């Protein structure tokens with residue numbers, strides 16, 4: 718596939734930045750995952766990695782009385798989150814920052830809870846787990862979602878779509894192996910229900926695309942990009958039984974020094990994760 722053009726990215730962000738969330742997820746799932754973190758302190762220190770425009774950040778602020786640092790590498794999303802925080806009077810308790818989750822520039826062992834919905838895969842799950850392990854206090858929690866395969870032999874269009882966006886995508890078991898090898902205890906995991914793909918993500922995406930179709934009706938290039946973007950929810954309507962978003966909730970072992978995680982081992986797993994996913998879905 719050709720490299721996306723600057724116009725593609727402009728239209729892409731024109732659609733995505735306007736959505737409540739930039740990936741699947743909803744408040745009910747966030748509350749369920751939070752409920753698995755049973756021994757959180759009353760006002761936990763929370764880090765939200767890859768926060769996007771902050772759909773889940775706001776929900777976390779409502780569901781806890783903690784302080785939150787929310788990081789995303791896309792500056793316009795952080796600007797939008799800052800505006801939302803100001804409008805809701807949450808700017809004191811929630812800090813939104815532009816940053817790279819691979820190098821989040823936060824003090825080691827300083828968080829009680831790290832949250833990340835649909836974002837850790839950007840830096841590789843093994844690498845992300847290692848970064849999170851170092852930032853969590855012993856006994857701290859990590860709650861994250863990740864896309865996984867759930868049925869063998871996906872149709873070519875599904876395979877092509879994930880090869881583009883998440884070529885190393887694996888299965889639930891692959892993620893569980895990575896979790897264990899990175900010094901975490903697994904507390905629970907569950908599959909996001911279909912509603913979590915639609916309410917805050919695909920339904921507003923289809924509305925936004927329709928809105929832009931009217932605005933750019935005379936621009937063939939923009940209209941064709943909008944057609945491309947409209948494929949994703951359509952694909953989901955037809956083939957959602959082949960893949961899922963899984964919420965994983967894990968806990969850093971209480972007494973474990975950070976040096977016990979092994980980068981080389983995790984890198985190996987990253988490859989195994991990729992290999993397994995790729996091999997098993999064909």
Ligand SMILES: C[S@@+](CC[C@H](N)C(=O)[O-])C[C@H]1O[C@@H](n2cnc3c(N)ncnc32)[C@H](O)[C@@H]1O
Nearest residue numbers: 738739740767768769790791817818834836839
């Ligand atoms: C699928 S979106 C999910 C956003 C949000 N968590 C949600 O569920 O609505 C993934 C986010 O990760 C961010 N991202 C990608 N790579 C990143 C990195 N290295 N550091 C920080 N954020 C990153 C993107 O800008 C994007 O906002």
